[in-house]
Amino acid sequence: MSHPAPIRIVLADDERMVRTALRAILSAEPGLEVVGEAATGAEAVSVVRELRPDVVLMDVRMPEVDGIRATEQILAHAQRPPRVVVVTTFENDSYVYDALRAGAAGFLLKRSDADTLVQAVRLVARTDSLLFPSAVRALAARHARAAPSAPWVSRLTGRERDVLRHMAAGLTNAEIARRLDVGPATVKSHVAAVLAKTGARDRTQAVIAAYEAGFLSAG
Known part of the structure; x- marks a missing residue:
């Protein structure tokens, strides 16, 4: 083996x-x-x-x-x-x-x-998980440079919004798939779309961008 x-x-x-x-x-x-x-x-x-x-x-x-x-x-x-x-x-x-x-x-x-x-x-x-998502929220509250008018927010589909919220909670693609009752390949596609629309290189940057745009609340 x-x-x-x-x-x-x-x-x-x-x-x-x-x-x-x-x-x-x-x-x-x-x-x-x-x-x-x-x-x-x-x-x-x-x-x-x-x-x-x-x-x-x-x-x-x-x-x-x-x-x-x-x-x-x-x-x-x-x-x-x-x-x-x-x-x-x-x-x-x-x-x-x-x-x-x-x-x-x-x-x-x-x-x-x-x-x-x-x-x-x-x-x-x-995995593709992030470490300490709750601490990231606390850091965002103190350090995020807010830009509420970020144009990418309005371009997210409803499902992409759900995926981004789950990414911010530190869930992996497999865990998101179970939560949304879809296949892992579908989640992977949504994550790629989120990265493209936020201009982020990876999921960490996408989550930070979400806080800075006001899409996610640090509270």
């Missing part, structure tokens, strides 16, 4: 002790493989382009190029971009919101326990 390929991970943090701790936790888990490390944002971009991992754990405050710019560069130029998870000290950090706007799949707090870390890596690698 064949086994699935391991989830390949790159760690980007300017503190060696943090990288060492993350490596120890992740490497002890079956199906997870830390393939590279980076101590700066610029190095992270280079390492990711060379190694093409599935997941990047990205500190936001790093020398040379910060984690936000590094995330933008990684996601903009990769043919099959990895899922980037921002690792931060403070949940309400404006850096986190900017990283989500850049397309990060979510974020983890540095105080998270080992189980949470491992589960988060597996989640973003194997």
